Amino acid sequence: MREPEASSLPRHIAIIMDGNGRWARRRLLPRQAGHRAGLSAARRVIESCVQHGIGALTLFAFSSENWQRPPPEVGSLMGLFMNALESEVAELHKNRVRIRFIGARAQFSTALQQGMHKAEQLTVDNTGLRLNVAAGYGGRWELLQAARQLASEVLAGRLRPEELDEPLLANALSLAGSPDPDLFIRTGGEQRISNFLLWQLAYTELYFTDTLWPDFDAVALQQALNWYTQRQRRFGRTPEQLESPGHA
């Protein structure tokens, strides 16, 4: 059981960056322009997290379901990811950011897979912000992967079913070693989790804003952080228990 901590800064923020398409449509621009503006917003938010000293940031860049978008849009997103890998990684490294990609990689081009691997290798020893980029990711996919892995451990006689507990399952998931997100942010007005971090969001504070992702900036992040500090995190306990820890 996690101890409730004094709510101050979240240690880990997870974000669904929604609304790029609508941002572009309102400006009579192609959706691709919205995604480009979305990348700039991601850059700004990463910088703000570095400045605030946040421990981890997980961004949902491309879901397993996003492969079903029209091929030209998928193509332009892949081009944008490739450019981002080429142009952003050096600066992130300079800022001591540790980059990790979570999701099913096999569907990405070899060049993209190599770019992801290189970025991870380059930054693996960095001790600043842990930046997790979810690409080809789905929460159910991740749980299924873990179930398969643990089932094969059982089959091989290395694990007994009754030994399986929450830490072991959490350890088989993509964000093993990171604390669960304290704060989840979804921009763009929808109020859903959309198959993001299904296990890890169990006790996370959920913040929804109508702001479209390309408009999300340091001020918008500060508003979310202010909202977070007002939350009382109870982890299943009563308010009285939190006010006086000796309370039965």
Ligand code: FPP
């Ligand atoms: C949702 O907007 C956004 C995405 C599908 C992800 C794209 C994200 C970026 C380009 C930011 C890049 C960030 C990194 C870290 C590489 P939408 O197209 O669903 O918008 P809509 O709901 O308004 O149509």
